[in-house]
Amino acid sequence: MNQSPLSPLGSLCIPLPCTNPFSLACAILVLLFFSFPFPSSGQDNNLIDYKCGEIGNYTTQYAESTYDLNLDCLFQSLVTNASSRGGFSTATVNNSLFGLALCRGDVNSSACQFCVEKVTQDVKATCSYSKDAIMWFNYCYVRFSEKQFLQSTDNSPSSSDVDDLKVTLDEYERRDFNRIAKHLMNVTIEVAYSSKNRFASRQSIFRFNYPALYALAQCTPDLSGNDCNICLQGLLTDMSTDLSEAIRGSVHLGVRCILMYHIIFDSNFLMLPFPGSPQPPFVRADDAPATTENQNKGTISGGREMITVTRATATAISLLLAIVVA
Structure with a gap:
C-alpha cells in the first residue's frame, strides 16, 4: 500500500516524500442471486x-x-x-x-x-x-x-446491530431460511474477496408473498483476498445466531470489513433503499446449495440452466427449489 505522509502547514497539507414464501401453503420457492446497486442519496x-x-x-x-x-x-x-x-x-x-x-x-x-x-x-x-x-x-x-493500524488486518474496533423483529416461521421453515440465508451470505462473501475492490452485494427472491433477502460484504481493498475472506468469515460466525433465529436484519461492522443482510419489508433498516431492477443473475452451478435429493435440469430463456430440486415436506407439500444459474 503506497501513501504519502502529510505535514500540516498553516491550513494546507503538504505531501512529504513517499516513505513507503416461506409459507407451507406455497409450493414453489424461487431463489435468484443478483448483483444489485443500492441507490445513493x-x-x-x-x-x-x-x-x-x-x-x-x-x-x-x-x-x-x-x-x-x-x-x-x-x-x-x-x-x-x-x-x-x-x-x-x-x-x-x-x-x-x-x-x-x-x-x-x-x-x-x-x-x-x-x-x-x-x-x-x-x-x-x-x-x-x-x-x-x-x-x-x-x-x-x-x-x-495515533496508533499505527494501517498495516494491520485487525478488524477492531467493531460494532453490530440487529433488527429487533423476527420472521414468523415454523421449525421447518426456520431451518430452510437459515440454510438459504447462509448460502446467500457465503456466495456474497466469495464474490467480495474474489473481486478487485473487495465488494459484493447479492439478493435472493422468495416466492410467493415473501420479501427479498439482501446481503452485502466489503473489505478494505488493500487486504489480500485471503485476508478479506478471513475477516468476513469472522463476521459471519458472529452473525450465525441472527441467521439461526431468523432475525430480519443484521449488520456487523469493523475497520477492515463489514457484513450485513436484511429482509426487506420496507426500506427503513439501515436506510438501505429498495433497489431497482436487478442485474443479470450471478450464480454458478457449483454455487447451488448441497442436497441429496434428486435433481432435474432444464433450460430457460437466454440459455441459462435451471436446476430444480423436489422433496416431500412433513405436511406432504412438495417444495420446488429453482435456482437460476448463470
Whole structure:
C-alpha cells in the first residue's frame, strides 16, 4: 500500500516524500442471486455507530494546537482521496496520526465525498480530543488513531446491530431460511474477496408473498483476498445466531470489513433503499446449495440452466427449489 505522509502547514497539507414464501401453503420457492446497486442519496446517509477514545484522550491544551491541526490535515487528505481513488483512502500526518476512509462499493464518487466529509465533521465534534475514534455511516466510515493500524488486518474496533423483529416461521421453515440465508451470505462473501475492490452485494427472491433477502460484504481493498475472506468469515460466525433465529436484519461492522443482510419489508433498516431492477443473475452451478435429493435440469430463456430440486415436506407439500444459474 503506497501513501504519502502529510505535514500540516498553516491550513494546507503538504505531501512529504513517499516513505513507503416461506409459507407451507406455497409450493414453489424461487431463489435468484443478483448483483444489485443500492441507490445513493444524501438523505439515506445516516449514522450507524461510533466509538471514541479507546486508547485515551489528549489534553485540552495539546488538542487546541497540534492535535486540531494534524486532524484537519488528515481529514482533508481522506476526503480528497477517497472520492477519487475508488472510495478508499489512507493517510498519515507526521508519523503521529493515521487515518482510513472507506465508502461502500455501490455509491458513486459524489456520494462518497459527501459521506466522508460528513463523517469527518461529526467524528471530530463527537469525539473531541480522542486519540482514537471510528464512526460508521450508512455509506462510509472513517477511523483515525495515533496508533499505527494501517498495516494491520485487525478488524477492531467493531460494532453490530440487529433488527429487533423476527420472521414468523415454523421449525421447518426456520431451518430452510437459515440454510438459504447462509448460502446467500457465503456466495456474497466469495464474490467480495474474489473481486478487485473487495465488494459484493447479492439478493435472493422468495416466492410467493415473501420479501427479498439482501446481503452485502466489503473489505478494505488493500487486504489480500485471503485476508478479506478471513475477516468476513469472522463476521459471519458472529452473525450465525441472527441467521439461526431468523432475525430480519443484521449488520456487523469493523475497520477492515463489514457484513450485513436484511429482509426487506420496507426500506427503513439501515436506510438501505429498495433497489431497482436487478442485474443479470450471478450464480454458478457449483454455487447451488448441497442436497441429496434428486435433481432435474432444464433450460430457460437466454440459455441459462435451471436446476430444480423436489422433496416431500412433513405436511406432504412438495417444495420446488429453482435456482437460476448463470
